Amino acid sequence: MTRRAGSADLPLHGGRVPAWLGQRMTQLGVVITEAIVHHYGRDEFLRRLSHPFWFQSFGSVMGMDWHSSGVTTSVVGALKRGLTPLAGELGLHVCGGRGKQSRLTPGELIAVGARVGFDATALAATSRLIAKVDSAAVQDGFDLYLHSFIVTDDGRWTVVQQGMNGDLRQARRYHWLSEGLTSFIDDPHSAIDGETGGAIVNLADRRAAASRDAQLDLLRTTSPDRIAAEALALEPRAETPVTATDQLTLPHLALPERHEVRAGDVIARRLQGAIAAAAERGPEDFADVLATPGVGARTVRALALVAEVVHGAPCRFSDPARFSFAHGGKDRHPFPVPTRVYDETIRVLKAAVSNARLGRDERLEALARLDRESRRLEAVVEGPSVDDVLRDERSLSHAYGGRSTFGWEPEPADQACAVGSTITGGGPRS
Structure with a gap:
């Protein structure tokens, strides 16, 4: 994964994650983290967190609103709750968080450093500096309200922080990664997520070096009164302002304000590949899961998407x-x-990770095969449309224990609508 990973528009949504979902997010977030660390190591997990597209997908697979700024807060909170008790085992520490928690980050880093031995004072200074860069050096109209510092025992780290613009009803997420970082003021971000809201002053871009030098020289040689007078004398110029696009040429993910998922939001062949792989690999690799009436086959499809996140x-x-x-x-x-x-997804993943700790990787390898099969089949299968999948999921929601902030899903009035699901696999494409 590259350090400069892209940008995204995140609608600013209020509300809280209900306890019944937050507890599940914590469990699933932890077991996915354990699987990634087992297969690829802690440094790779930091790289994943620094990738804004992966981060949003991580939150989506955990049942959070797929497009919302709340993904950032809920994912960071779930990881902090879940990984803190396992810090000694995994060597991963999640510091900071939202609001008042963000201001406790330096102290938490110092406490962790005292236990594991990295230079906590330097990392605490880094935390403060990163917050200053994204709040002062990058003047884009977004006020920081979340700062999370994820650090390993050997002092490598990722920072995820987010600001909001109440007038635009938008949030912007910033990603930093210590790997390959040589300067805090010359293109330090691994990515910036958020909507382009017009002209942005980004003094953390390497092309702003001359501007930074000129400002320092001005401060050294000119009185404050003279600076103020010169500023008042400036008139608007006709030139096109430097925008975020000019300063940060990154892949861009635009997440809409609307809540509903439409067919155009999903690469259908990839979803069809996951459905087909679940149907083909499930009976062979997850026989015990499929023995659970009414849930097993659907769980394998969820596992196919989780496997891709891993x-x-x-x-x-x-x-x-x-x-x-x-x-x-x-x-x-x-x-x-x-x-x-x-719950079945969590159970299967926990069992797989527990076995892997004992040297038995068969179940985790089954997940890897599921992911490989999904990618192979997506080029050749023709499965249900996105709208068909949505219709079936909603009709079967009661049977699956469907729940939302509005309560439990009621039993369908017409039971026939829950019979003959189309999301079973799909045939070869012509």
């Missing part, structure tokens, strides 16, 4: 809405959270 290449996370088809969303978009499926 093993997928960066280019495969351009449609984070697709990952919400694993466990839905708390506000019923794309469909209510299927709690029975969610």
Whole structure:
């Protein structure tokens, strides 16, 4: 994954994650983290967190609203709750958070450093400096309200922080990665997520070096009164302002304000590949899961999307809405959270990770095969449309233990609508 990973528009949404979902997000976030660390190591997990497309997909597969700024807060909170008790085992420490928690980050880093031995004073200074860069050196109209510092035992780190613009009803997420970082003021970000809101003053861009030098020289040689007078004398210029696009040429993910998931939000062939792989690999690799009446086959499809979060290449996370088809969303978009499926997913993953700790990798390898099969089949299968999948999920929601912020899904009035699901596999494409 590259350090400069891209940008995204994130609608600013209020509300809280209900406890029944937050607890599941914590469990699933931890076990996905453990699987990534087991397969690829801690440094790779930091790289994943610094990739804005993967980060949004990670939140989506955990049942959070697929497009919302709340993904940042909920993912960071889930990881902090879940990884803190495992810090000694995994060597991963999540510091900071939202609001008042963000200001506690330096102290938390110092406490962790005292236990594991890295230079905590330097990292605490780094934390403060990063917050200053994104609040002062990058003047884009977004006020920081979340700062999270994820650090390993050997002092490598990723920072995820987010600002809001109340007038635009937008949030912007900033990603930093210590790997390859040589300067805090010359293109330090791994990515910036957010809407382009006009002219941006980005003094952290390397092309702003001359401007930074001129400002320092002005401060050294000119009185404050003279500076103020010169500023008042300036008139608007006709030239086109330097925008975020000029300063940060990054891949761009635009997440809409609307809540519903539409067919255009999902790369259909990838979803069809996951459905077909679940149908083909499930009976062979997950026989015990399929023995659970009414849930097993659907759980394997969720596992196919989780497996991609663990093993997928960066280019495969351009449609984070697709990952919400694993466990839905708390506000019923794309469909209510299927709690029975969610719990079964967690159970299977926990068992796989527990066995892997004992040297038995068969179940984790089954997930890897599921991911490989999804990618192979997506080029040759013709499965149900996105709209067909949505219709079936909603009709079967009660049977799956569907739940949202609006409550439990009621039993369908016409039971026939829940019979003959189309999301079973799909045939070869012509």
